[in-house]
Amino acid sequence: MAAPMQRPLLKILAWAVPLGLALLAVPHVVGPFHTLTLMYGLVFGIAVLGFNLLLGYTGLLSFGHSAYFGAGAYAVAFMVKYFKLASMELFLAGSVLVSAVISIVFGFVCVRYTRIFFGILTLALSQVLWSLAFKFFWVTGGTDGLRIPTPWLLGMDPGTDKMEFLAFRYYYYVLAVFVLCAIVMWVIVHSPFGKALQAIRDNETRAEFVGIRIRRYRLIAFVISGVFAGLAGALWAPLNGLATPDVLVWTFSGEIVFMAVLGGFHNFIGPIVGAVAFTYLKTYAVGFTVYWQLLLGTVLVVLVLALPRGIMGMVEYLIAKLRRPR
């Protein structure tokens, strides 16, 4: 039994180790600009990994993941403002708790539906949070948002050089959390639970017939997905330095969907690739023209028309083509 398990593991290690070393070297090789952009990409990567547990593995398209991401970010902001906390570990724990509670409540309502109604319902509920953040400005700072100072990592003072902190120590912190999240998600989707989700995605009736409790499984997937997004929101908050309602509004959910499709949601690492690629794309598009939405919108339409399986789908196709016996 051990031998067939080891081979895929070796295969994964064969590309994971060089990639990991490259990621470790990043802050020393490239400047802070690229390090920070990559960090945004990794942070979004966590959120999109979570999102894809629903879309890619359970077959549910959420158009409201901004709610859990934003909940994570605002959880950090509130902990700073009202409890005067500064420890990143507490921030992460707090945002996991808050996003779990919100996704349990929202998920309880949403998982009764599938397809388009699921999408609309997640969207409508996420807008509840947005409108609250927008209207209760004396609590949330309204559109100005709430400032988030540099946090303490593992009980260590961040120091005064913010750029140095973000580009080195915080980068490694984010990288560590990211790797941990990716491993956890990998284990989840390859566990019996993950297989059950895929069975639900492929054939609901059959899955129910073999004894899978569909609604409960969907709810668990929904909550895991929300917690990943919340965790990403918490990591994002100190990086951005400001929590604003922009991360709660539904168009940000659209960007999360965009990232998943760009990378390819049929593939485990597609969402990560998509998140990093999207972050670079958006950063350059925003720097290049004020009409970046036009550019990204066109990319999205062309992508959906010509490359529906995303970047990783394309890569898989090319690899399969190269391997084909001549």
Added chain:
Amino acid sequence: MEFLLIHVLNALLYSSVLFLIAGGLSLIYGVMRILNLAHGSLYAIGAYVTAWAIGTAAAAGAPNAVLFLLLPAGAVAAAAVGAALEPTLLRPFYKRPEEYQLLVTFGLLMIIEDCLHLIWGPNPLSAGKVYQLAGSVNIGTSRYPAYNLAVIAVGILSALLLWAFIYRTRFGVVLRATSQNMRMASALGVNVNRIYIQAFTIGCLMAGLGGAIVVPGQSAVLGMGVEALVLAFVVVVIGGLGSLEGAFAGALIVGFVREAGVALFPEVELAVLYLIAAVVLLVRPAGLFGRGER
């Protein structure tokens, strides 16, 4: 009493515009089973085109009657955009999963939003001249803008027209048949492609009309489409996706709740609307008037 009447009129005003937007969205979903995320942007196109046309004409010193005649320009423009979009961008997606339809319309939304920015710039555009020209009427001791009454009339009239069109004409029969069973309609000789393009164009025309009649009262601004879309979602979710009666009832509910919200509970006014939508979905998944088929 008088105070209440003005609130009722404001609610009706808001409901009229909402009905035009949400009715179009619902019509398109009912016939084509496609949820158009760019629908709000077509409403914005209507607003921008009308504001621009009236603004340009007024600056050129056109007579007042011409300004009123230019009002529907936005509706025509939105319909033209819709007629161009359906066969080119949407048609390849009918046989593919919904996530792709949502994504392509989301991409479209981004494109249209920026095109408006590109053409008309970042500043709000207004057609306030028409609003002033319409004058005001006396309600008790207060004065109420006559233009708002005209908007309410347009809303009611278009609801009636649409109803007559769909339930009393031959085209309406074909449209309903296609909506109920596209394959059967196609087998019986209905040109489904043509019905789709017509339905989509009518839906966009309504959204554009909504934008066109709203713009004398308030300015056309960037982002108005995104905001309108979410409210239109609330309306169709309450009323039932794909049902025109539902869009009508939903628009009235949202209009009145919003007006009451602005007066009584301004902080949670939007949250209450979204929560109503969520509760309706829980209690009656297909909406108040939906056909519970899906």
